[in-house]
Amino acid sequence: MQPVIALVGRPNVGKSTLFNKLTRSRDALVADQPGLTRDRQFGEGKLGDKPYIVVDTGGLSGEDAELDSLMASQSWLAVEQADIVLFMVDARAGLLPDDHAIAERLRQSGKTLFLVVNKVDGTEAALATAEFHALGLGEPYAIAASQGRGIKPLMEQVLAAL
Numbered sequence: 001m002q003p004v005i006a007l008v009g010r011p012n013v014g015k016s017t018l019f020n021k022l023t024r025s026r027d028a029l030v031a032d033q034p035g036l037t038r039d040r041q042f043g044e045g046k047l048g049d050k051p052y053i054v055v056d057t058g059g060l061s062g063e064d065a066e067l068d069s070l071m072a073s074q075s076w077l078a079v080e081q082a083d084i085v086l087f088m089v090d091a092r093a094g095l096l097p098d099d100h101a102i103a104e105r106l107r108q109s110g111k112t113l114f115l116v117v118n119k120v121d122g123t124e125a126a127l128a129t130a131e132f133h134a135l136g137l138g139e140p141y142a143i144a145a146s147q148g149r150g151i152k153p154l155m156e157q158v159l160a161a162l
């Protein structure tokens, strides 16, 4: 069985961009509009000779009304079915209340979590990730998905955690 890695986080943090890099596909829809990816998307990727399945999701907010929406329930279903969850946040937007709410619910899922701070292009990684330590999910991984920066070291740790 190939390990299943789910990408979750607020809309517009760069989940689909990372999905495309990990799967080298264009299956996921990347857009400036938040929330355009409505359904879960599955793709296959490989690091060296280690294959994995990656699941892109539509995006979450911390609000209960949103959690009840179809998009949100699809995202939580993806979390349930995943071996590892990459929780993505946005260095440009900074740490938002929804990030805290999502983090809390992810913690309750009991899944192996990686905190991924995207969009660190243009800033120093340590500076961009500093505020996200407050989420209490350990050391954040700094990436710039659209540049492909930081993805390999992240995936080496992710696949080593299986």
Ligand code: GDP
Residues within 6 Å of the ligand: 010, 011, 012, 013, 014, 015, 016, 017, 018, 029, 030, 031, 032, 034, 035, 036, 037, 059, 118, 119, 120, 121, 143, 144, 145, 146, 147
């Ligand atoms: P999703 O809603 O989480 O799937 O986010 P998308 O992948 O659709 O990306 C949302 C926006 O962020 C798009 O305009 C992307 O081009 C942009 N984006 C994604 N990754 C990066 C990055 O590493 N740096 C910057 N500056 N923008 C990014």
Ligand code: MG
Residues within 6 Å of the ligand: 015, 016, 017, 028, 029, 030, 036, 037, 057, 058
């Ligand atoms: Mg998307």
